[in-house]
Amino acid sequence: MSPRPLRLRKVSNPPVISGFKPYGVKNNNGNAEAVFLHFEEYEALRLCDYELLNHHQASLITEVSRPTLTRIYARARQKLAEAFVMGKQIIIEGGKIYFDNRWFVCNTCGCYFNNPDKQEEVTGCPLCGSKSFSGINDVIYESEESAPRYSALCICPECGYEQDHHSGKSCKAEICPGCGHYMIRKDPVPIKTSTKKEKHESSDHQHGK
């Protein structure tokens, strides 16, 4: 059986350079070799180390799972380290990716559109000319910033007592002050589905207008 095909990774923008070359090489024999850094690895580095997002936030932007993003990121650092230590040049190319040049949603007619020319700013909806539109990436990003990853509540299965979850501390280690039972997490809701719901609700709302 062939393995499951790779999911396409979303890359916001192509890098401004196509690679790096070492200079001042001490022994001149390992010069021809190069490390091929894939676009998705560049993007993972950019999101995690430049934009300082955590792996979960970065995985939402690149549209892969969190473990996959962590693997891509680990590979990127491994390749960079190899290039630094061995004095190899870095060439950024390849990888299973597609470039996302930001999508927008019009608040008047509810259509989605992209901006094919990155040099020009979007001034209005291309369909109805309305000035009221918002970037789709921004919406997801903002809700990601404000909302925690899971609904952070611990609940007692015996008496139903709820309390705020302390991040980093297991709910099962907490003891209900009412009945002394061990607590559990209240319905964990991954943020991914909740943002999708928000999006649908907002688009329905626009249709209603």
Next chain:
Amino acid sequence: MRVAITSTGNSLVSNLDQRFGRCTYFIIYDTESKETEYIPNPNKDVQEGAGPASVQLLASHDVKKIISGEFGIKIKSLLESLKIQMIILKESEKTIREIINMLNQ
């Protein structure tokens, strides 16, 4: 500027086709001369590769924007490299005339 709209028929009262590669008709509207042109889609019943073939057809007509209900993953990167703007409209009840009126606003 020339705008392509995917349509279920060859008149102004036809609805927007929600598919791109396998839509029935392409309607090309010129925003300057206000002319419309109807092109029956030759890739309607193709098994595979209808999207890229349709992109090629529209690119040969010098289209700058495409209005449709959906664009597949193969086409998005292709249209981006051709610098053709994609507009996704999820309202399938909209007629071509209404869309053209919106463009003229």
